[in-house]
């Protein structure tokens with residue numbers, strides 16, 4: 001089936017079997033390997049992408065269901081090649097990642113959170129990332145990274161620079 | 163983990179969806195896919211065709227209709243969670259929604275999908291059963307309304323016929339001045355399905371006496387259960403409430419699994435129902451009586 005996906009503001013037309021998940025379509029058909037494959041049944045959050053701006057599991061939606069929708073992946077966050085978004089930068093600075101497997105999902109989740117709520121409480125941050133499992137960091141530095149990014153966003157007038 | 167092959171279509175109306183469903187007994191409706199897609203990935207479900215109802219416009223709404231609120235089946239859980247009408251008029255549903263999985267799940271999962279799926283531990287079915295709500299199901303033969311108590315038949319089993327599409331859920335609205343609501347549950351990890359959950363909504367009069375009370379437990383029994391406990395006519399006190407709740411919970415036929423025995427479920431159901439009831443009472447008490 002032909003499917004039209006708007007990924008990071010670029011239109012892609014792909015021809016897929018209905019059973020191909022959005023996760024596999026992004027990784028295998030579009031070579032966007034920043035979206036990670038973990039459990040493939042919705043529990044780990046490694047495959048998090050933004051669908052019409054809201055975090056969702058790419059493993060729990062077939063590409064055909066996403067026809068015509070706007071998909072955001074980690075590759076679309078940095079303002080220019082070789083640069084980092086404000087949130088990505090905060091993750092580096094606070095050591096909010098170790099192996100990096102959960103990181104794209106964490107950052108996209110944080111991105112959506114901060115766009116909706118620029119100064120979230122610690123509790124709100126914890127609730128937002130509760131669906132993203134990290135086996136390395138123990139979460140402390142991830143929460144710090146998001147808090148740091150929120151403070152920097154407040155200090156900048158960059159608007160959507162998150 | 164990859165699904166078995168299937169064909170896919172996205173009809174424009176419920177009528178069309180029902181006709182497609184009637185034409186192929188192995189076809190399934192898909193709404194948010196947050197239950198069906200993992201089932202297919204694990205090959206616990208192998209539908210030959212998926213009929214996608216997620217974008218049918220007539221299935222996405224929240225509206226006040228007389229003494230209840232009607233929610234369209236394909237309304238996303240996250241939409242209902244952020245909806246002002248739900249927050250104002252359905253406090254129990256508003257309290258229950260954040261307990262469902264994680265926000266990424268609620269961003270895709272639908273109100274109707276959760277009700278149609280009828281997991282004994284699911285939050286939305288428990289709210290519907292506790293408040294004594296109803297659902298509307300459409301088939302090629304027309305529309306039929308089912309009261310919650312006639313709809314949830316057992317684990318993952320409902321009164322929806324093979325060619326039926328759930329179209330609306332009706333949640334009763336209470337109009338009393340002083341209402342309190344609480345939803346609580348116990349699970350292995352945040353966001354997991356509950357071993358036991360409890361829901362309570364109470365209304366008090368100006369003197370603090372209970373004038374209406376709805377209580378229910380989920381996860382414990384094969385379907386969400388409204389507790390037959392009448393606390394109206396007096397102030398709610400912990401001792402009497404505990405006695406009445408224990409009698410009601412004692413008669414329930416508890417499920418068992420390796421994580422929670424029937425005896426544990428009974429203890430947890432009593433503790434959680436009491437906690438929910440007292441929290442709902444306190445919330446209602448904190449609302450000003452008319453002077």
Ligand SMILES: Cc1cc2nc3c(=O)[nH]c(=O)nc-3n(C[C@H](O)[C@H](O)[C@H](O)COP(=O)(O)OP(=O)(O)OC[C@H]3O[C@@H](n4cnc5c(N)ncnc54)[C@H](O)[C@@H]3O)c2cc1C
Nearest residue numbers: 042191193194195196197198263271272275276278284328
């Ligand atoms: C990690 C994770 C955690 C979760 N935790 C919870 C939780 O704590 N509590 C909870 O309640 N749920 C939980 N869920 C499930 C979630 O709430 C689902 O969204 C919901 O159960 C099903 O809704 P859906 O729209 O995704 O339905 P789908 O997955 O699309 O469909 C589910 C079933 O219902 C049928 N169906 C769907 N819509 C209709 C309709 N209108 N008429 C007739 N049949 C229909 C489908 O054919 C299918 O059999 C979790 C899911 C995941 C992946």
Ligand code: FES
Nearest residue numbers: 038039040045059
């Ligand atoms: S791979 Fe999608 S949630 Fe784990």
Ligand code: FES
Nearest residue numbers: 098102134135136
């Ligand atoms: S950094 Fe390794 S899983 Fe999170």
